[in-house]
Amino acid sequence: MNWEHKDLLGVRELSREEILFLLESADSFKDISRRDIKKVPALRGKTVITLFYEASTRTRVSFEIAAKRLSADTVNISTGTSSVTKGETLKDTGRNLQSMRPDFIIIRHSMPGAPHMLSRILDSSIINAGDGAHEHPTQALLDLFTIKEKKGTLDGLKIAIVGDIAHSRVARSNIFALKKFDTEITCCAPPTMLPPNLGELGVNIEYSLDKAVIDKDVIMMLRIQKERGGTAYIPSVKEYSNLYCLREEHVSRAKHDVIIMHPGPINRGVEISDQVADGSYSVIIDQVENGVAVRMAVLFLLAGGES
Numbered sequence: 001m002n003w004e005h006k007d008l009l010g011v012r013e014l015s016r017e018e019i020l021f022l023l024e025s026a027d028s029f030k031d032i033s034r035r036d037i038k039k040v041p042a043l044r045g046k047t048v049i050t051l052f053y054e055a056s057t058r059t060r061v062s063f064e065i066a067a068k069r070l071s072a073d074t075v076n077i078s079t080g081t082s083s084v085t086k087g088e089t090l091k092d093t094g095r096n097l098q099s100m101r102p103d104f105i106i107i108r109h110s111m112p113g114a115p116h117m118l119s120r121i122l123d124s125s126i127i128n129a130g131d132g133a134h135e136h137p138t139q140a141l142l143d144l145f146t147i148k149e150k151k152g153t154l155d156g157l158k159i160a161i162v163g164d165i166a167h168s169r170v171a172r173s174n175i176f177a178l179k180k181f182d183t184e185i186t187c188c189a190p191p192t193m194l195p196p197n198l199g200e201l202g203v204n205i206e207y208s209l210d211k212a213v214i215d216k217d218v219i220m221m222l223r224i225q226k227e228r229g230g231t232a233y234i235p236s237v238k239e240y241s242n243l244y245c246l247r248e249e250h251v252s253r254a255k256h257d258v259i260i261m262h263p264g265p266i267n268r269g270v271e272i273s274d275q276v277a278d279g280s281y282s283v284i285i286d287q288v289e290n291g292v293a294v295r296m297a298v299l300f301l302l303a304g305g306e307s
Contacts, residue, residue, distance in 0.1 A: 003301040007119045007126040010135040011173050016180040022297050023145050029300070030293035032069060042300055043072035046103040050076045051093070052129065053084070053109045054227075058264055058288055059129050059139070063106050066295035075102070094118045104299060107131075125302045133167045133225070139263050140173035142294040146287050147218055150259050155182040158255075160212045161203075162188045162244060163222025163271055166195045166233070170263045171222055175201050188212035189244070192233035209244050216254045220261040221246050221272050237270060247273045251281060259283045 001021045011019070032040055048067040052060055060076070067074045077097075079085070084093065090109070097105060105124045107115050112132035119126040130136040148154050159178060165171045165187050178185055185203040187194065199205060206212040213219055224231060224240065234240045251258060260272075260282045268274055277284065 003304070005302065007115070007128075008137055008298055008302065009115050009119060009126065009128045010176070011137045011140050012135070012176040014137075014177075014180075019141070019144065019177060019180060022141060022294070022301060023148060025297035025301060026141075026145050026290070026293040029069075029296040030290065032296070033289070033292055038069050039071060040069065041071045042305060043067065043070035043103075043303055046070075046072040046303060047101070048072045048074045048104040048106065048299065049097055049102045049124075050074070050129075051079070051097070051105055051107045052077075053079050053107075053114075054130070056108055056129070058291060059108065059136075062288070062291040063127075063129065063138075063295050066292050066299060067104075069292070070296055070299055072103075072299070090114060091117070091121065094122050098122045098124060103303065127298060127302070130169055133169050133172070135173045135176070136169040136263075137173050138291070138295055138298060139170050140177040141298070142287055142291040143170075143174055143220070143261060143263070144177055145290045145294050146261065146283055147259070149286070149290070150283060151217060154178070157181075157217040158184045158186070158215060159218040159220065160186045160188055160206075160216045160254075161220045161222065162209060162212060162246065164193045164224045164233075165189050165198070165222065166193045167225035168222050171220075174220065175203060179203075186212050186216070190234060190240070209246070209250055210253065213246075213250045213254045216258060218259055218261060219246065219251070219254060221266075222263070223265065223267050223271050241270050245269065245271055245273060246276050248275050248279075251276060251279070257281075261287060264288070 064074050102124050106127040106129050108129040109131050112134035114131050115126050115128040186206050187203050188206045262284045
């Protein structure tokens with residue numbers, strides 16, 4: 001299968017077949033990360049720029065490691081010490097970077113649609129590393145990779161997504177991606193943290209965590225998006241924790257082989273307890289490891305590689 005996309009801006013525009021193809025490619029790249037010498041020459045001579053306007057640990061480091069394991073040259077730009085502080089617009093920043101002929105620009109931005117704007121004016125491949133509360137495609141892809149790895153399939157699963165869904169780009173991308181498969185998705189949160197018309201995406205809505213987790217194969221927890229005003233939609237963090245923090249008693253209501261996921265960073269005692277975060281059913285660390293493999297696959301396929 002040939003990869004036809006110049007950019008990766010979201011998962012909504014990807015087909016089921018394209019997602020499975022990318023996950024298959026990621027599976028082969030995961031082996032590379034477990035070798036003594038973790039490097040292949042697939043992107044030798046290519047240049048990757050990471051341009052992050054928001055704080056990040058896992059996503060940024062994961063992309064950098066992925067690029068380096070493919071032998072690409074990497075440049076990290078901190079907007080706090082760049083011309084952005086002097087008033088330079090994103091459009092001008094992008095055009096200036098383009099003049100240096102990078103092959104990839106990986107961008108995280110607080111404004112929804114920022115990667116899409118760059119993709120229209122730049123020749124470089126643009127990868128969306130999170131745009132506002134819109135999408136976070138590589139997080140959804142690594143989540144699907146982890147689910148498939150643990151469950152053997154993406155079809156026939158019952159999945160609960162719990163937390164600040166209204167402000168979560170991770171939730172949105174996962175819903176878009178998982179609905180391309182035969183999954184039953186239940187979104188659970190306080191009414192104020194559920195976006196309007198969410199049911200139109202084909203998901204079930206539940207306000208009780210006790211009920212939402214019953215008979216689920218996968219439980220995906222989300223943190224309160226404080227940087228997007230999430231705390232303004234609840235009476236207090238303590239009350240939220242009392243009602244929506246995932247604890248052992250909730251996990252016992254799910255299937256015996258349930259897996260617990262979280263995109264990170266986790267807030268222990270707020271949306272997830274220590275016992276659950278560190279329990280045998282938690283795959284949170286697996287998600288981080290799989291993120292490198294998935295991002296290697298994304299870079300490889302966008303560069304024209306064939307799996």
